[in-house]
Amino acid sequence: MPIAYLYRHCLELKMKHLIRLGKRLDLIEEDERLRRTFRKHHLYSLWNTVKTVITQFDPDCPIEDLKAAEKIVQEIHNIDRSGQSLRYSADTSGRATVDQLPESVDLRHLRDVFEAIFNFLDGCECGLDHALEVSGEMWADYMGP
Numbered sequence: 001m002p003i004a005y006l007y008r009h010c011l012e013l014k015m016k017h018l019i020r021l022g023k024r025l026d027l028i029e030e031d032e033r034l035r036r037t038f039r040k041h042h043l044y045s046l047w048n049t050v051k052t053v054i055t056q057f058d059p060d061c062p063i064e065d066l067k068a069a070e071k072i073v074q075e076i077h078n079i080d081r082s083g084q085s086l087r088y089s090a091d092t093s094g095r096a097t098v099d100q101l102p103e104s105v106d107l108r109h110l111r112d113v114f115e116a117i118f119n120f121l122d123g124c125e126c127g128l129d130h131a132l133e134v135s136g137e138m139w140a141d142y143m144g145p
Contacts, residue, residue, distance in 0.1 A: 004105060005086035007114045008043070008076055012083065014121050015046040015073075021128040022053030025135070041083025047073040054124050057131065065120055072117045 016038060022028045028049065037045045047070060054061055080086045085097040 001086050003107065004110060005080075007110065008080055008083065008086055011073070011076065011114070011117065012041060012043060012046065014118065014125075015043070015050045018050050018053055018121065018125060018128065019046065021125065021132065022049075022056070025057065025128060025131055027053050027056040042081065043073050043077040043083075047077075050121075050124075053128070057124075057128060069117050069120050072113055 019028070019034075019038065023030055028034065034049065037049060051066060051070065054066065079102070082091075084091060088097060090096055
């Protein structure tokens with residue numbers, strides 16, 4: 001389970017980073033709902049915000065790619081909704097979390113699934129980073145020496 005937890009945690013951090021980039025590019029606005037979502041470990045809420053960032057940035061993003069990524073996020077979210085089930089053997093009320101987890105995991109398949117979503121999200125991140133770089137250069141040119 002530690003491997004699955006680390007993959008899940010990495011996915012959460014990657015999505016939070018994409019949201020930060022989206023805020024910097026004014027693709028989404030920071031409001032109380034977004035601040036609440038950001039403080040929690042709820043992957044599906046984070047995904048909905050990331051999906052907004054991606055579609056605002058690239059309205060022509062292939063819907064199949066978004067649906068595939070969403071399916072992965074939803075499956076991981078269903079396994080560990082709070083970000084604690086894969087991390088701890090019991091929740092805060094003392095209930096065993098391992099009872100809610102699959103009996104076994106094919107680590108190669110897990111790696112392949114996460115590699116696929118990370119490749120997709122890395123591509124999105126590259127596009128957003130490039131847009132930030134270009135906007136910074138444009139601003140610098142506008143302001144002059």
